[in-house]
Amino acid sequence: MKIAFCCTDTRPEPWLDGLRATLPDAEVSLWQAGVASEPADYAIVWAPPQAFIDAQPRVKALFNIGAGVDALLRLNLPDPLKVVRLDDAGMAVQMAEYVCHAVIRHFREFDRYQEAQVEREWAFRKPRPRSDFSIGVMGLGILGTRVAQALQAFEFPVNGWSRSPKTLAGVQTFHGQGEGFEAFLAASQVLVNLLPLTADTRDILSRQTLARLRPGGYLINVARGAHLVEQDLLDLLDSGHLAGATLDVFRTEPLPETHPFWAHPRITVTPHTSARTLRDESIAQIARKIRALERGEPIAGVVDRTRGY
Numbered sequence: 325m326k327i328a329f330c331c332t333d334t335r336p337e338p339w340l341d342g343l344r345a346t347l348p349d350a351e352v353s354l355w356q357a358g359v360a361s362e363p364a365d366y367a368i369v370w371a372p373p374q375a376f377i378d379a380q381p382r383v384k385a386l387f388n389i390g391a392g393v394d395a396l397l398r399l400n401l402p403d404p405l406k407v408v409r410l411d412d413a414g415m416a417v418q419m420a421e422y423v424c425h426a427v428i429r430h431f432r433e434f435d436r437y438q439e440a441q442v443e444r445e446w447a448f449r450k451p452r453p454r455s456d457f458s459i460g461v462m463g464l465g466i467l468g469t470r471v472a473q474a475l476q477a478f479e480f481p482v483n484g485w486s487r488s489p490k491t492l493a494g495v496q497t498f499h500g501q502g503e504g505f506e507a508f509l510a511a512s513q514v515l516v517n518l519l520p521l522t523a524d525t526r527d528i529l530s531r532q533t534l535a536r537l538r539p540g541g542y543l544i545n546v547a548r549g550a551h552l553v554e555q556d557l558l559d560l561l562d563s564g565h566l567a568g569a570t571l572d573v574f575r576t577e578p579l580p581e582t583h584p585f586w587a588h589p590r591i592t593v594t595p596h597t598s599a600r601t602l603r604d605e606s607i608a609q610i611a612r613k614i615r616a617l618e619r620g621e622p623i624a625g626v627v628d629r630t631r632g633y
């Protein structure tokens with residue numbers, strides 16, 4: 325069995341070593357533009373160029389070393405090719421940490437305490453009722469479900485929104501465009517975005533939707549930058565309708581030095597790091613799936629290419 329590895333932005337050697345150790349019967353090679361390569365049976369990729377896809381006509385399954393496949397689906401992929409995303413592989417717990425941290429930092433007003441410390445000021449802030457602090461999680465997939473459950477452990481009221489109906493213990497769930505979405509937004513004070521980027525979800529965090537959050541709303545975007553209309557967020561922060569935002573993803577990454585988000589007093593910026601791909605967990609998961617495919621068994625995480633996730 326031959327496996328081609330083509331991941332831009334990633335040091336290949338540790339991946340190649342790990343894959344060879346985990347799949348000793350496979351021939352694992354690094355794909356390089358302009359260098360002739362033998363056709364592979366499986367490919368492991370992150371943001372591969374179209375030239376890689378064109379040079380690998382025999383590949384049966386393309387394993388993406390991330391959960392989001394929006395960039396991959398923009399390529400011209402042959403029809404029978406299976407696209408497989410990572411399911412969790414250590415990302416869900418990281419996402420839960422990140423979102424709980426952002427929510428609690430805002431809820432408990434830790435930024436105000438930090439300012440008070442600078443002034444050597446000993447001043448309590450009045451506790452805010454937790455029941456007024458409802459959190460809406462957009463996307464109840466692998467990551468959104470884990471995040472909703474983690475927030476519940478802190479007894480916040482949690483709402484969830486998905487494309488199809490879902491039941492999640494202790495979470496008030498909504499689904500679909502129209503009334504379901506309106507009701508979900510109206511019931512939420514903090515919005516956490518964990519949707520995949522598709523034609524239906526691009527620009528979904530706009531003035532129209534963010535203005536429907538309860539006054540004093542807060543946005544946490546950990547999915548994709550193109551979900552957010554950035555100027556609409558700035559306008560709603562300026563008008564006072566939104567209290568702040570924690571943003572991990574941006575329309576242009578790295579975030580340009582001159583971007584207004586960097587210096588905004590009510591925006592926290594992190595460099596697309598809320599849930600990193602963990603190499604060992606990912607290699608183990610991909611190896612398990614390759615072995616299952618070789619035995620002719622079905623695997624989880626196959627992307628529905630018409631749906632876009």
Ligand SMILES: NC(=O)c1ccc[n+]([C@@H]2O[C@H](COP(=O)([O-])OP(=O)(O)OC[C@H]3O[C@@H](n4cnc5c(N)ncnc54)[C@H](OP(=O)(O)O)[C@@H]3O)[C@@H](O)[C@H]2O)c1
Nearest residue numbers: 391392463464465466467468486487488520524546547599
């Ligand atoms: N910042 C980072 O470091 C980072 C890391 C990993 C992933 N991500 C992002 O997180 C996203 C989510 O990951 P995941 O593994 O949780 O994805 P997933 O398991 O595919 O779940 C996607 C969820 O979104 C819902 N959804 C999709 N389209 C919708 C629509 N039009 N309206 C309402 N709901 C919709 C789905 O509804 P159904 O349940 O009805 O299908 C599902 O609940 C990824 O696509 C990626 O972009 C970011």
